[in-house]
Amino acid sequence: MSTRTWTQLAVVAAVIFVIVSFIRSCNSAPAQDQLFGTLSMLRADMDQIVHTGGRVISYDNNSKTTFSRVYLLLTADAGGRARELSAKYQDSLLSRGWTPAGSSIDGLRFCKQGATASVRASQDEQRIAVGMVFDAASISTCRRHAVN
Structure with missing residues (x-):
């Protein structure tokens, strides 16, 4: 040749x-109808977390439009009690049907309907961050967690 x-x-x-x-x-x-349905669920669950305590410093409510991903990012001032507030946030997630999915670089991880959530307290106990994501990677993560 x-x-x-x-x-x-x-x-x-x-x-x-x-x-x-x-x-x-x-x-x-995920399909577009899945994205919008899951975004609604994420917003409701994040609203519950916001009402749990802490002063909101920033809240990104899926402001950047994406084709196949939705996300929410919350940073709250914990006033020196980030571990206590982190436990309350985790309890809030559990009460709303999220299941523990171990830990990651981002902190403790949870799954619900293919979405992942992470809760992370700062080292100085002043801030706490909560992130929620629904995309192909989160679906895969939750599937792997469900199998294990």
């Missing part, structure tokens, strides 16, 4: 790889 033939085969193989990868990523990403 000539070099040109090998080059053409390599290009065809690369195109097939890209197409298969694109189709697989589209299949694993």
